[in-house]
Amino acid sequence: MVKITDVARRAGVSPSTVSYALSGKRPISDATRLRVQAAVRELGYRADGGGRGPAGRRSKVLALAVPMRSGVHVPVVTQFAVSVVTAARAHDHDVLLLTQGEGEDGLARVADTGLADAVIVMDVQLHDPRLPLLRSRSLPSVLIGVPAEPDGLTCVDLDFRAAGELCVDHLARLGHRAVALVGSPPEVYVRRTAFARRLVEGFTGAADRHRLTSAVHPCGTGREAARAIAGRLVRELPSLTGVVVHNEPLVDPLIDAFEELGLSIPGDLSLTAVCPAPVAASARVPVTSVAVPSAELGTRAVHLLVRKLAGAPVPGATLLPPRLTERASTAPRGA
Amino acid sequence: MVKITDVARRAGVSPSTVSYALSGKRPISDATRLRVQAAVRELGYRADGGGRGPAGRRSKVLALAVPMRSGVHVPVVTQFAVSVVTAARAHDHDVLLLTQGEGEDGLARVADTGLADAVIVMDVQLHDPRLPLLRSRSLPSVLIGVPAEPDGLTCVDLDFRAAGELCVDHLARLGHRAVALVGSPPEVYVRRTAFARRLVEGFTGAADRHRLTSAVHPCGTGREAARAIAGRLVRELPSLTGVVVHNEPLVDPLIDAFEELGLSIPGDLSLTAVCPAPVAASARVPVTSVAVPSAELGTRAVHLLVRKLAGAPVPGATLLPPRLTERASTAPRGA
DNA sequence: AAGCGCTTCGAAACCGCTTTCTGCATCCCC
């Protein structure tokens, strides 16, 4: 750690001169100021907050509580984390990584020790056990995901309910009359993960509104799970022609599974996904999808947090409107 | 932040009494001590290092410099990061996430500000530009990966050279006389990423020693890349019967691609992979593999770092011996 | 009632580092 005395020695002046040269609170001759600035640059000096009082009370660190629970799609979470770090750096903050497994303790520790100035909380559940902590402590926070009762909390998310509706609307407009949602793994719903539940609500609501026959099935990942769910759907809902997938790693296997059953996409079956754009675009059959903009969510979360730290007012909930991109996997019924 | 005076008020004693009750440096009556301890628990008090001097000079934070460069396999990196966080927590440390994109600046900042006590550096290249920084500053570090000149640095990695040899030995023992290495994406080699280069050396060396015909090809990811490389290998090396893959996301597509060419695995072609065990085990044809133990590497790195911080001597390089697990993808030639 | 431990208190010390204050050289100009 290079300190002010190091800079002073390097510049051939006293520490106080360095301080004044940097703060400008007293006039310092140009020659000296330039020498000091050069020394600062050469040594990479950064004032240490530990100095006189509340000047550096802020640690310039944001904590990121990521879940890594079973059923979450790792690349999505990772991209999110990376975008948070990048955005945080752009605001001169660093990011402390908290993982589940500590549960609420991690948050409590951060709040108590002042290790971080604020927290971003991911994988929010409808009735998240971490919420009381976030409400009671003065630690500023932003949630990724909207819990059942978001009052007083700052939340960002894709509007998953609207995303579910949008997919169904799209299929209905194409003439499909029987649709199914192939969801995330069961444990995700058991945990009452907010975004998954909301998508189901949107899907079901829109299907009812359009008077479609509909079914909702959570589904694990992997080839076998895909075969099983495809077979079951075809058996239980013979009129099925529209499917919405909300399960990133299942997109490709599901396409394979339906084709193995003799159903061509989009000839016999239209497929829509809610997933990051790259996943949809690089599937064997490019899939019409509503994008999950993990990177944008991360950036937004950081912006909100920074504004909060600056004392600016922020909206309670930011729901990004879903956008559907048509690709090769959807077509009018019977086309 | 709850401080010692809060605890004192809660317990109805003076701050000094709390200090003594916690440190035991003076006798405190049982009754008082218990009350203090209760107050500590209720308020979640943690001594603030900012107090009297070097006692808390340590920030109890480790920095983790993860790459997120193109060509790295995200789940592997993520699992690694998670294991680092878990291990760090077990040693009462937190983890600060640095990503590439800042390049060396992140490390410099951490070193200069004392934000973290130590660093774990991932994705090490043979001539890594970060090495001078790590050598010059007094910031303790552990590298994941072994650079060309590791003197004075602490490194951990799977012994990728031995892993390459092991795969070839295995194929040779099964009677295969022409083998190919399908490697990571080209940019990984262009960067001179240490582990990738070492694996190639091991592969080539062993192939020469066994007097096998051999070929090495970097390869991108995705179905198309797999088809292209499979076709090319079959065309250019018609006698090919053994393949080593060092490219996680390519394992499944490559199996498909070879079978599309009419080559059955392991009937016509034996396949070995160097990848995390779950990837190999859950492929369409379970693949004989040398496991990349990301979690163990993370844990080891943290242990080494903690020992370093404690002033204990640590070995310069720790190379984990590769272990090959036979699965369904390898068989004797012509069997 | 004085002496003596045992506890506990209040105030001061301390920590590393920066900032601020005071005052001493210069230098310049009349």
Place this chain on the structure above:
DNA sequence: GGGGATGCAGAAAGCGGTTTCGAAGCGCTT
């Protein structure tokens, strides 16, 4: 060559906390 700027060094203050020191209260024994 004296007097005011000007520019800087050195010493001290200050920060937010904890730890340490000296001493005081209090109940018991002698």
